[in-house]
């Protein structure tokens with residue numbers, strides 16, 4: 001089965017063409033300090049704790065063919081993350097949704113990467129106020145820009161070269177809970193550099209006992225003894241992961257969330273990663289061990305990938321973008 005060249009379709013199909021009325025917004029639109037602005041003009045204060053302490057939660061939802069994917073679930077996950085780190089979102093769910101619609105609409109994007117955050121924000125002025133979460137001025141920021149693929153069509157079609165990091169483990173959930181999608185990325189980024197040093201393209205991290213947690217910016221799946229398995233803890237509850245679990249049910253594939261040891265990954269029939277910015281990303285090798293001969297993306301991974309895009313473009317879990325908001329006053 002051929003992998004659907006989703007990126008090429010986004011570049012060439014008329015249903016995916018950007019239609020921006022104000023050229024200043026061609027690169028994207030942002031929402032900062034209660035106002036919309038072109039993405040390249042957006043900035044945050046240097047003293048925002050989101051920047052200097054990586055003290056923030058965020059989320060990313062995608063738009064394709066003019067439709068958000070699982071918007072309400074992304075917003076619900078984000079609300080849980082805000083509660084988990086004790087920041088207050090200055091906007092309610094409906095206001096937040098309207099902002100997300102409007103950044104996409106202003107940029108006229110049919111395929112978009114839509115990011116938003118609430119940072120700890122501005123620190124309190126009083127000396128002993130750092131102990132009180134209510135004393136910080138939490139800040140909301142959002143932007144939309146062109147949809148990005150973590151791996152392009154050719155890479156997804158031939159499969160990714162992955163390593164299991166030896167140098168790093170994923171930060172333990174008791175230190176920073178990965179279920180609250182947050183700015184802490186150093187473990188994952190350093191593992192990526194290790195991947196580069198070892199001649200690979202991406203990295204997955206384990207916990208201290210060698211059980212898989214998640215890949216850099218993505219969830220990890222393996223096909224072991226005919227079943228699709230993915231870690232049940234130590235990772236973000238990804239919405240692409242959730243979508244894959246639903247697709248497995250539809251295809252009659254057994255799927256299990258459980259602890260998965262890194263050794264199972266190297267011996268798996270197939271491996272793939274999932275994330276909003278990239279969908280389902282087949283893996284062809286783990287720690288230089290080629291999973292199948294001839295090497296390439298696995299059949300089941302490709303079936304899941306293709307079904308994901310076919311269903312999305314047919315309106316699965318979709319919320320149409322409100323393009324009528326493009327011209328509302330800032």
Ligand SMILES: Cc1ncc(COP(=O)(O)O)c(C=O)c1O
Nearest residue numbers: 217218219236238239240275276
């Ligand atoms: C650490 C981490 N794990 C998993 C994911 C995948 O989550 P989702 O499928 O909701 O994008 C992401 C997405 O950015 C991530 O940053």
